[in-house]
Amino acid sequence: MTVVGSDTERLTRADNAEPLLVVKDLKTHFKIDAGIVKAVDGVSFELERGKTLGIVGESGSGKTVLSRSVMRLNIASNVINTGSIRYDGVELIDKSSKQMQKLWGVEMAMVFQDPMTSLNPVVRVGRQLTEHLRYHLGVGKAESRANAIELLRSVKIPEPESRIDNYPHEMSGGMRQRVCIAIALACGPKMLFADEPTTALDVTVQHQILNLLATQQQDRFMTMIMVTHDLGVVAGRTDEIAVMYAGKVVEKAPTPSLFADMRHPYTQALLWSIPKVSQPKHTRLSAIAGRPPDLINPPSGCSFSPRCPYAQDKCREEEPPLVAASTPGHEFACWYPVGSPENQEAYDRNLAAGVAVTLAAEGRITATEELTSDIIAADLINDVIDISNDEVGN
């Protein structure tokens, strides 16, 4: 690709000491009639050049809003953005949409979840691909067409010369997602956001798209943030993972140490609730009872405490800060972290007290749910003792 800067230029810039992205205490609150939705509530992280950060959480945990806030895509009168986003030494938090336009596409780009709706159905893909090439880089018509064909080839679309004149409906979902990736890559951004890039796709196509993203990232030395609800997707493809719950990062660690030594009960519960092909059929899943909290009136103390099997009075009263774990770069926010003796004691206390350990959110408690909670709790404790060594530990 001729559009992007030369490799040497990129490498010298990569020597800069400051990470490409430094986010500090970022808050995104939405004012709505019912109150203020604290979608992102005080998130901080740093991202080195060329690294991939995975952001994981359930729907409503604020992971998508976080990625959009960093890109400053949600600028509106009812949105309150505070904190600091330093990108390549430049503060973005006070930039207007107009100023951000110069950065979108060229510096940072996003691949959205749904390839069916993120392309314009009445415009040929060729024009959609070259639109910002021509806008940002002033590339001429003929040259931009050649660039577009090159881009389609680089995302492995067969026969790019004829495909360039297709409308989106003439392509399959996987192919449309490839086009979306090509659009995001067109101006050679340094930072790529992928927001659930494969959720709408089949498992075989998902595999292809994830491989494509990984090779493109390597070839172009891009920094990437991958937002997903699927721990499986991020496990092998990220350097670092941030687990979000109720607008906050509850655990953040280099990928290997997150899986080897997870400390937050939510991370653990999230991993255990996924059915795995390695388990025999009819394996009972450790479901997380209840549902994510109301972001307008989040629970006091730790926001996971209403669903947590280890929750104590302290958890319901005092919010745990992010503290460092033994591995460098590993942080978690929990008073009774998984794997510690306090955690075991807390669990034993809950079990002895006979409380339905995992209480559902207010008004949702039903007989059956309490029952299943007990089973889940029992499963969890067995798993803590039995599995943590062989399964999580390897």
Next chain:
Amino acid sequence: MAGSGKAHLRPEGETVLRVEDLNVEFPVGHNRTVYAVSGISFDIAAGETLGLVGESGCGKSTTGRAILQLPRPTSGSVKLKQTDLMALDGEAMRATRTDLQMIFQDPISSLNPRRMIGEIVAEPLAVWGPFDEDEQWKIVANMLDAVGIDPGVARYKRPHEFSGGQCQRISIARALVMEPELIICDEPVSALDVSVQAQILNMLEDLKAQYGLTLVFIAHDLAVVKNISDRVAVMYLGKMCEVSESDELYANPAHPYTSLLLGSIPVPDPTADLDDTVMAEGELPSPLAPPSGCRFRTRCPLADEICERVEPQMRRVNDDHYVACHHPLVDADPATEVSLTN
């Protein structure tokens, strides 16, 4: 298969549902036809869960709906116990559908937003009886309780007051009030979060144990299907590739397509090797003009000339494992038409 054949079917007396040579075709104008399902056969024993997996467009949902005769299949036979559903007229089919229920993918849009939960779940009873409202409510309340919804709280609420997971519980309750012989679950957990998905899967297992349900479980997530199914059938482009007991299928996939699917699953373990050897490219061919012979041959690394010419038939790998492939990845019996008259 991508092929046909009935070697994998069990004797008729042991099965609740028996589908043979099912074809579903949709005319799409200009004399073209979508061959959505082409000559598949399968059966389900009482109390069994059959998982149907495959990529989107492989005809798994169409198969599920064809069992219910929605719409009527183009040809083939669908037998529920002794009744041939294909032979029934409209009114008789309507009465028989009380034995067949369906749970849909999107829980929120499958409930009428303007009706109260009590009415929604009681509707099948309002049509088929008992007609006494107190009696109906007794059944409904029982069922709501069984799916983990507080009947007293839910009765006068509307679907928008519930979360996606709760709405799915309500649709399951609605499917269960008729005490059906067979429930077809069409991607019941794909629209839900992982944590809620686990709740619903556990609940389906509990209900299955409690009520002895027989399920057809359609999903694209292989891990989910393995978790819930006793047997799994893998479909590709309107054909059946492989049928097997689930642990066996995942341990020893015999069909190259099954192996491709399994190789594509992202594993939540950073130390797992990313398998780049699985065929990176290729997409589903159009069901308007499916490939000759084995329909999977265009993406198959083992395909040769015979795959193009001859459609593979179901072959026995072992007692509960059958594959339709000329070049199975594990040893299989030679392909022969097995007579089913035992």
